[in-house]
Amino acid sequence: MSQSILRLPAVRARTGRSRSSIYADIQAGRFPAPIKLGPRSVGWLETDVTRWLESRIAASRGSVR
DSSP: OOOOEEOHHHHHHHHTOOHHHHHHHHHTTSSOOOEEEETTEEEEEHHHHHHHHHHHHHHHTTOOO
């Protein structure tokens, strides 16, 4: 299975969250940590971001997965 890597602009667009909110939630353990791609670049697995979105949707609708 091939994995897609999302860079920060794509993660911001998918989640509707700001850069600072994303990084604050990473520090608090509430958002998936990025993968280091190089000395000055990171990305997120698309599946991790999708799972996070699905969990937020489920939590807001009161259902537990």
